[in-house]
Amino acid sequence: MEMAMIKRLAAGAAVLALVAGLSGCIVVSSSGGQKTVVTNTASAQSSSYADLYAEAVADPKRPAEEVARDPLRHPADILAFAQVAPGDKIADIRPGAGYFSRLFSDVAGPTGRIYAFVPNRTAERENPTADALAAAYPNITRVNGLLDSMTYAEPLDLIFMSQEYHDFHIPSFNTDVAKMNAAVFAALKPGGRYVVIDHQAAPGTGISVVGTLHRIEGDYLRREVEAAGFVFEGESKVVANPADDHSLNVFDAAIRGRTDQFVYRFRKPG
Template identity: 80%
Template sequence: MRAYRRKSWEMTMIKRLAAGAAVLALATGLSACIIVSSDGGSRTVVKSAEDYALMVDQAAADAEPAGFGDLYREAISDPKRPAEEVARDPLRHPAEILAFAQVAPGDKVADIRPGAGYFTRLFSDVVGPTGRVYAFVPERTMARENAGADALVAAYSNVTRVNGLLDSMTYAEPLDMIFMSQEYHDFHIPGFNTDVAKMNAAVFAALKPGGRYILIDHEAAPGTGISAVQTLHRIEGDYLKREVEAAGFIYEDESTAVANPADDHSLNVFDEKIRGKTDQFVYRFRKPG
């Protein structure tokens, strides 16, 4: 049965990625190939959507915790995912991120500033009917971002929108995971009026003992700390690590799924020369207990 489901998944992904690759090609000027980051961050060219589908399958099989690889594959192949999000899969490595984050059925998770819902949709499918995904939209940005979160709520019965202050966020129940993708650096920008130390303390309080804090962000040059958060939208990973550990978290592991050593950290992340291909760190922290 597992072999049949995997083959079915591969064929579904081949069809969806073929369409998605066309979207990616239009957006980035690619032709028939897809550019991905291999383990360790070097750039790799995959010649077809079929090759990429098999790469995702292998990534899920290699890294899945407790046999959840099939759930990850099913989430990635969910037909409700927009084509433009599927087209970004080769750059965002969803199978590796789901596995690294250890997302499991029944988990209660928060996705901070979910945007269009790239990860919210994946989390919703994996945690299933016994789980819950809280799409947290800060009060500071809810006027323009609540509509996107409400669309996710309408499409997925286990998604709930939450508004609040980042530095005093609370949820209806203790959480297994809090997730931020490419957002943490923004909260150091003065316009967000956020006390990041208090935010990390609020995350700590919201998690169950043993809960996971997953952070993905654009790497800045060594020694720059938070000096480039507004100019380049980057943050030094080591600086972030120290901040999170100061809140009581234990640094557990790092993934290189979206690393890119060819990025010299000098460009704004929205610069077309590097957009979508920045060097990113993925950290997993854990609340003791």
């Protein structure tokens, strides 16, 4: 435990030096055939946390079934892209079994806080799992609320959604997604990150297959989030799968776990 704290402090010192002396990395993304190039000083810090990310992935407390999914989910790459850092205050929206919440907890450390946000609509089913996470990790707290008016006890550094955003367009969720994105914007600190992973739908389909295939077109999602005031910073291709033709339901055994997914990072200006 003491060694982990020393590493976090050392990594933090390294980041301060990097931010003071470097102009940062270039994030290149593409949409609609046009490239977006963003100079991003903060991305310099994620490389200095590589050891912390590796330690989080190697944490023996992680369930074996989650570890078995690592080759497909690329957790260290996702932590780096999300720029998770010691002390971060993070909301994990619908954390499920806690795959990412556990990783966030380890990296954020004792000065950080992870809010496992469970929507009121699914609370009866999902609260017990979130409570178990909070019992096992002292820096995890369960929060319930409405997606389109979510609030937290403090301003956040990161709000994270993995394979959930598309569901909130399904009518039975009774969620105003524009208001949800506005609530995310309000909950973040100036400069805070909004990271979304989801299953890619075919070009031009928008949200038309969210209820049938559980997919959403990435470009459509990006436009919605940008409409809330966010700046699109880039995307990661670590969970992309060009062999997926976007025609199958994500739960179909022929593609489950291997869908073509996009990972987008947005930032609240400031």
